[in-house]
Amino acid sequence: MSTFRTTDEQKVKIYTIAYSMKKFGLPDSFIADAVKLAEYYEGAFDLFELWATEENEDEKNQIVADLQDEIDEFEEQPSKPLKKPYISYQDLELVAK
Numbered sequence: 813m814s815t816f817r818t819t820d821e822q823k824v825k826i827y828t829i830a831y832s833m834k835k836f837g838l839p840d841s842f843i844a845d846a847v848k849l850a851e852y853y854e855g856a857f858d859l860f861e862l863w864a865t866e867e868n869e870d871e872k873n874q875i876v877a878d879l880q881d882e883i884d885e886f887e888e889q890p891s892k893p894l895k896k897p898y899i900s901y902q903d904l905e906l907v908a909k
Contacts, residue, residue: 816854826850826857829864838876845883856882 818826830843850856856879863875899907 816852816857818851818857822857823851826860829860832864836872842876842880842883846879849879849883849886853882853886 826847830847833843833846834840846856846860850860859875859879859882863872863879866872866875
């Protein structure tokens with residue numbers, strides 16, 4: 813994840829778009845997850861802006877699908893680095909046997 817942080821102005825823009833999403837009929841849980849992600853991930857923020865300017869309903873639905881993919885990917889990430897076994901270069905021959 814990047815070091816992107818939304819400004820107060822951008823947050824208000826996200827919330828305004830979220831309200832439009834609610835009026836469009838999107839589920840509250842989706843909107844809440846998308847807002848949370850858009851505050852920290854610039855790609856999700858950009859998708860919010862794209863959704864707001866798009867007039868074609870099929871395109872809006874595709875953007876929603878893209879946002880859901882981003883949400884799913886974010887939720888699948890581990891909360892901390894995974895610790896995996898370390899194998900010394902000198903021990904590789906033993907492992908190969």
